[in-house]
Amino acid sequence: MATATAGPAFAFSAVTIRGNSSARLSGFDFSYSTIPQLSPFKSSSPHLAFSPRGSSHFVRKNIFQASIDGVDSLGDADNIPTPIVLIDQGSDPSATIVHVSFGDRLGALIDTMKALKDLGLDVAKGTVTTEGSVIETKFFITRLSTGRKVEDPDLLERIRLTIINNLLKYHPESSARLAMGEAFGIQAPVKKLDRDIETHIHVKDAGPKRSLLCVETEDRPGLLLEIVKIMADVNVTMESAEIDTEGLIAKDKFHVSYRGASLNDSLSQVLTNCLRYYLRKSETDEDSY
Template structure:
């Protein structure tokens, strides 16, 4: 899912508790869910601005409820479990954050997920469901309930990712072993751990005269989106927009970045890549990131 959002445990917990399990619905496209109220203020760290970001004290952490009956214990034993994908797309729509969720053909209507997003102070203004060879795709257009604008705070984007993954694990427990975050709040952790040194790839390329494109692929973990933006802005590089994908055990991020309104020059590209690589490959991370 390209919203999967990390478990930086900073004290606030959101759990979808509407008691309704998502069920299969016909393919549809319709406006749904308007939230009139949301959570308290989220610390306003905007991706468009340069500055220091902190992953502690702001990220919202959902926790999955215990599930005792996983489809009679047989689901996933007789067929191949697809790779869960959550995509958070900040580029496609200037007015809304686009979230896409894919889990083969197993996803229902995801009403529980939409209700959980509403509890974060968000409006799901449009939802589309479509099928292709890779399975059923659920795509949401999300705005902030208080402003009607797209989400720009890294902490809230991470909370969206965590909320979606939390609900995916809750209503599709078999996905837990397919997701890196299954080890954080799922029933079954992944059978294999990703070698961070091998999995981490960083690349910076020109993206016109005024910005560069930063691509990061690494082992997923809670709090990753917030921490990536923090590292980038700590060296005075502006993050303008981008896309954050959670694909099973991996996270893949694309950020449009600039330095003083211009594309990043080669020496600064190396500084950026080295800073990210050093942080991502450390054997341990700060407790504030969880």
């Protein structure tokens, strides 16, 4: 996969991405070999890299641009890819890693980066890669106040919702694939989940000092906070999390412990039963949003 070559640096004054128009990016220095012509949903020259002035870097291995004029036709919902937002709090000791993909439609996400900064976060570095027809953007983020990874579940949930809100805003067609498109998008999801099979909860051994909790359920705002609260109610500690939003479904994994040890069978069953009860109760709540 190609990387950028050195060249003259340019600074642009504002962020404007509309349909086929060019992009002006505030607060970023560009080094380039060629500046590509941007067009909706298409790849262009792979020779571009940029970095926020004064600190971190963002490496673009291929550059893509999305149409975000807010009035695009949704087209056939069956042909719209599944949006994926994955927050990995455990893989890097010094940063929280955020993966975002939306098939071949993902844009530069400069507005998403700005929204993360508005939450008091620093985008330490990032990459844009492609695998087949799927474009994935990966951010490494830390708290501006501490320079450390994000630990607060409330802030992790705000990060997730901020990214999803940006997907709904700049890729309005994604609302047909996201659970939150029901309330906040321009079109509710066409396909609904089967209420009888959508929630799956498992607790597995992950060594003598911690267990792995896997939760798969219907996505909704505040889901992470619900799960963490239920853990706290039964005195289970969340050590790290992988928060994976795939369209309508949340597939979350948590490393958990009880007083510095893994969960025994009895506590695992208690936690599973509590989660199942509260999550199913929320699923049947008419005002779940």
